[in-house]
Amino acid sequence: MSKAAELAALIGSQTAQGNKNLVKNGSMVVSQRATSSTSITTAGYYTVDRQYVEINNAGTWTMTQSDDVPAGEGFAKSFKYDCTTADTSLGTSHYFIHRYSIEGQDLQQLMYGTSSAKPVTISFFVKSNKTGTYVCELQQLATDGSFPRSGKAFTINSANTWEKKTVTINGNTAKFTPDSNARGMDIMIWLAAGTDFTSGTFNAGNSWTTTNNERVGALTVNIADSTANEILFTGLQMEIGEVATPFEHEDFATTLEKCQRYYFESKRVGAGGVDYGQVGRISNQVQGLYTQPLPTPLRGSPTITANPAYNTGSSWNNNLSGVTNVTWTGAPALYSWHANKNSVEWSVAQTSIASGYVGMVIQPYANTGQSENYISFDAEL
Amino acid sequence: MNITNAKYRNGPIIIEGVAPEANIGVDCLIDGKHVVVPTDPANRHYAEILKQVAAGELTIADAD
Secondary structure, three states: OOHHHHHHHHHHOOOOOOOOOOOOOOOOOOOOOOOEEEEEEEEEEOOOOOOEEEEEEEEEEEEEEEOOOOOOOOOOOEEEEEEEEOOOOOOOOOEEEEEEEEEHHHOHHHOOOOOOOOOEEEEEEEEEOOOEEEEEEEEEOOOOOOOOEEEEEEEEOOOOOOEEEEEEEOOOOOOOOOOOOOEEEEEEEEEEEOHHHHOOOOOOOOOOEOOHHHOOOOOOOOOOOOOOOEEEEEEEEEEEOOOOOOOOOOOHHHHHHHHOOOEEEEEEOOOOOEEOOOEEEEEEOOEEEEEEEOOOOOOOOOEEEEEOOOOOOOOEEEEEOOOEEEEEOOOOEEEEOOOOOOEEEEEEEEOOOOHHHOOOEEEEEEOOOOOOOEEEEEOOO | OOEEEEEEEOOOOOOOOOOOOOOOEEEEEEOOEEEEEEOOOOOHHHHHHHHHHHOOOOOOEOOO
């Protein structure tokens, strides 16, 4: 193919256009929750935004937003897993997976469920002391409730060396992806798995299957088998087509805004401990009602969490500025969320207050003096 | 995800004398943190609660 034809094909594939990366925060620069978290044994979001760990009885881990990055690629951060308690003999149903999830409405351009379903190419940089063959899988959460999967193997060839890996996976012509804010697809990078997932014949990424034991037959490593093990990722990108193009870097503010669709924290400012941006009213003698402005509309109904928890050290009150504090008696609860709107309302129970205060303006107030008090809004997939 | 002490939560009283909306959330501990999970299947925590309830691993008490 001539260079002109290659260029035309690239443009036609849409991969040469901006905003090509279906992964948000693939450069691992945003880490709202924490930059490091220790003693992790269960699934969840812990450090770097949008990056989820699926773990089931596969060791104990420290997860970190790391400054260790591949040279000459323009990255500043990576995501690091460090094994602190090993599991040398995984049970049949046990696993350890790095997962990235995508909303169904962002996947309609892939035209899954039609004869025009498009292939995607996933690329990332990886570094580990643990050489061997791993599996990168796509898991579709189809409209019929099934979970079709298709994966391909990749190999870490050199210990403790950054390497770029690329896999291309054909589109699923048989199953639709939901056109909604629900989870529609997962990128699953398998780092350890029991025989429930490895005992079948690996489908090698050319077809989609719902059979569990065909998912990762090519996996030859157990990243959890030694406390000397660690693995780092950055530059995660998924784009339409069969070509891995260079990683699409973007400015920090853009990436942060994308991440805040899924999670954000309202943190206190000033010595008084009042949470900036939250103003409410006493809705009745035993309840406060708050409106929280959002930096960007949240994907869905958030789980709201007070940090520290409302009942540890009597930390939280509804503060009637200059008048009095009314102690919270329960955890905050979402009252209303609306799609694509820029605020949510939440309520919290309080000790009873005189009827004369109903309707007065309040702000949440943590009275224990911590500088790190905040309220989080979690609408992750 | 370790979920315990699950109990439905009614909505706030917005107007005195008008009954609050029922079961707007599930009051529970998730991995030791006290939260109220909105009863929206698109919320990942509520999806997990429904999964554990279906598996018989969790029950949700009625709201007060």
